[in-house]
Amino acid sequence: MKTKAAVLWELKGEWEVEEVELDPPARNEVLVKLTASGLCHSDEHLRTGDMPIQLPAIGGHEGAGVIAGVGPGVTEVSEGDPVVLSFLPSCGRCSYCVRGMTNLCDLGFALLLGPQLDGTYRFHARGEDASQMCLLGTFSEYTVVPVQSVVKVDRDIPLELAALVGCGVTTGVGSAMRTAGTKAGDTVVVLGVGGIGINAIQGARIAGARHIVAVDPVSFKRRQAIEFGATHAFASTDEAWNTVSAITRGQLADACIITTGVAEGASLQPALGLVGKRGRVVVTALGRPDEMQATMNLFELTLWEKQVLGSLYGSSNAQHDIPRLLELYTLGMLKLDELVTREYTLEQINDGYEDMRAGRNIRGLIRY
Numbered sequence: 001m002k003t004k005a006a007v008l009w010e011l012k013g014e015w016e017v018e019e020v021e022l023d024p025p026a027r028n029e030v031l032v033k034l035t036a037s038g039l040c041h042s043d044e045h046l047r048t049g050d051m052p053i054q055l056p057a058i059g060g061h062e063g064a065g066v067i068a069g070v071g072p073g074v075t076e077v078s079e080g081d082p083v084v085l086s087f088l089p090s091c092g093r094c095s096y097c098v099r100g101m102t103n104l105c106d107l108g109f110a111l112l113l114g115p116q117l118d119g120t121y122r123f124h125a126r127g128e129d130a131s132q133m134c135l136l137g138t139f140s141e142y143t144v145v146p147v148q149s150v151v152k153v154d155r156d157i158p159l160e161l162a163a164l165v166g167c168g169v170t171t172g173v174g175s176a177m178r179t180a181g182t183k184a185g186d187t188v189v190v191l192g193v194g195g196i197g198i199n200a201i202q203g204a205r206i207a208g209a210r211h212i213v214a215v216d217p218v219s220f221k222r223r224q225a226i227e228f229g230a231t232h233a234f235a236s237t238d239e240a241w242n243t244v245s246a247i248t249r250g251q252l253a254d255a256c257i258i259t260t261g262v263a264e265g266a267s268l269q270p271a272l273g274l275v276g277k278r279g280r281v282v283v284t285a286l287g288r289p290d291e292m293q294a295t296m297n298l299f300e301l302t303l304w305e306k307q308v309l310g311s312l313y314g315s316s317n318a319q320h321d322i323p324r325l326l327e328l329y330t331l332g333m334l335k336l337d338e339l340v341t342r343e344y345t346l347e348q349i350n351d352g353y354e355d356m357r358a359g360r361n362i363r364g365l366i367r368y
Contacts, residue, residue: 003022006060042286053131083151084163090319173206175196180280195362195363197225214226268281
C-alpha cells in the first residue's frame with residue numbers, strides 16, 4: 001500500500017514528506033493506522049547524527065492508533081483495537097523480561113539497525129529500503145510494527161493524548177518514580193523541562209515529593225514546570241543550590257534527574273552537588289555516542305554514597321505502565337491535555353521541530 005510519511009534522507013537535512021510504499025505485516029507484525037505522533041527530541045537526534053541509524057529513515061517513535069491488519073501468528077490484538085506504540089519492544093521471555101526489566105529486552109538490539117526483527121524492510125522510498133525509528137516510524141499515516149511493540153488500551157481513551165504515553169510521559173514519570181525511587185516527602189530536582197522533564201515533575205508530584213525544583217534557562221518552561229507540580233523553578237543549577245539547601249535544612253535533594261536535550265559529561269558534577277547523602281543522579285537524557293568523559297568528584301561520590309544511574313524508558317514496563325498511566329489520566333492525577341503546546345499536520349513537521357529547538361514547545365503533536 002501507499003502512505004504519506006516524513007523521511008530523513010541525510011544528516012542535518014529536513015524531514016521530507018512524501019508518498020512511500022508500505023509492505024503488509026509479516027509474521028508477528030501488525031498494521032497500524034496512526035491517530036497522532038508526538039514530536040520527541042530523540043527524532044532530532046536522528047537528524048543531527050547523535051543517534052545513528054541507516055538512512056533513509058522514517059522517523060517517529062511516540063504514537064497511537066488503531067490496528068488496521070494483523071500478520072500470521074498474531075493473537076494478542078485484533079483489527080480495530082486501539083493501541084499505543086512502545087518504542088521498546090518486549091518479548092516477555094528473555095532473561096531481562098522475566099526479571100521485570102522489559103525496557104532492557106533483548107529485542108532492543110534492533111532498534112537502530114533499520115530493518116524489522118526478521119532483517120527485512122517494510123517501508124520503501126524512491127525505490128530504496130527505509131529504516132523505521134525504533135522499529136516504529138510513527139511519522140507516517142500507516143506503519144507496520146512488531147506485535148511486541150503495541151500495548152492495547154481502553155477504547156474511551158483519546159488516542160491523540162495516549163500517543164504521548166508511548167515515550168515522553170512514561171520515560172519522565174518512570175525516571176522519577178522507578179529509577180529515582182521517589183518517595184513521599186522527598187526533594188527532587190529536574191534539570192531540563194522539555195517533554196521528558198515535565199513528566200519527571202509529574203512523576204515526582206504523583207509519588208508525593210515534598211519539594212520539586214525545576215531548572216531550565218527558558219522562562220516559558222519554568223512557568224510550565226510550576227503548572228505541572230514544581231514548587232520552585234530556576235534558570236541554572238547555581239541559582240537553585242541555595243534554595244535546595246535551605247528547604248532541606250542543608251541535607252540537599254534526594255534525587256536529581258537530568259532530562260536536558262543532550263546529556264553532557266560536564267552536567268554530572270553540578271547534579272551531584274545538588275543531592276545529599278545517598279542522593280541519586282538519574283541520567284535520562286541521551287548522550288552522544290562518542291562522549292567518553294564525565295566530570296565527577298569521586299571523593300564526594302564515595303564519602304556520601306551518592307549514586308549515578310542511567311534510565312532507559314524510565315525503567316518502565318510498557319505493558320503494565322502505559323495502561324496504568326492512562327488510568328491516572330482518567331482519574332485526574334496525570335496531566336496529558338496540557339502537555340500539548342501546539343498541534344501540526346505531517347507537512348508542518350519541520351515547523352514543529354523548529355519550535356522545539358527554539359524552546360516554544362513542551363510537546364508538539366502531529367494529528368493525522
